[in-house]
Amino acid sequence: MVCNFPITRIEELKEKVRRKLMATDNELELIKSIDSLHRFDIAYHFAHEIEAKLISIYHKFGGSDTSDHNLHTVALQFRLFRQQGFYVSP
Numbered sequence: 001m002v003c004n005f006p007i008t009r010i011e012e013l014k015e016k017v018r019r020k021l022m023a024t025d026n027e028l029e030l031i032k033s034i035d036s037l038h039r040f041d042i043a044y045h046f047a048h049e050i051e052a053k054l055i056s057i058y059h060k061f062g063g064s065d066t067s068d069h070n071l072h073t074v075a076l077q078f079r080l081f082r083q084q085g086f087y088v089s090p
Contacts, residue, residue, distance in 0.1 A: 014045055021049045027057060031076045038083070051084060058086050 017037075024030045034050050037043040043050060058081060069077075081088045 018046060018049055021046060021053060024053075028073055030057070031073065031080065034080055035076055038080075054080060054084050054086065 021030070021033060024033065030053055034043070034053065037046060037050070057077070078088055
C-alpha cells in the first residue's frame with residue numbers, strides 16, 4: 001500500500017507526536033499514549049522518546065511502587081515495562 005501523504009506532512013505529524021510525548025507529565029495519559037503507539041504499530045518511529053519516558057517512570061517508582069494506581073494502570077505499566085526489557089517482578 002502506497003502512502004499518498006507528502007513527506008513533509010508525515011514529518012510534521014511525527015514531530016507533533018514527539019512533542020506531545022515529551023511534554024506529557026500525566027503518567028496515565030503517557031502510558032496510554034505509548035500503548036496506543038504500540039497498538040498502531042508506529043512506536044518504532046518514537047523509540048527513543050518512549051524509552052526515555054519509560055525509564056523516567058520506572059525510576060520514579062522504583063519499578064514496584066503501585067499503591068496509588070488502579071489495576072488498569074498497573075497492568076499497562078507491567079506490559080510496557082516488560083515489553084521494553086525492564087525488570088518487573090510478577
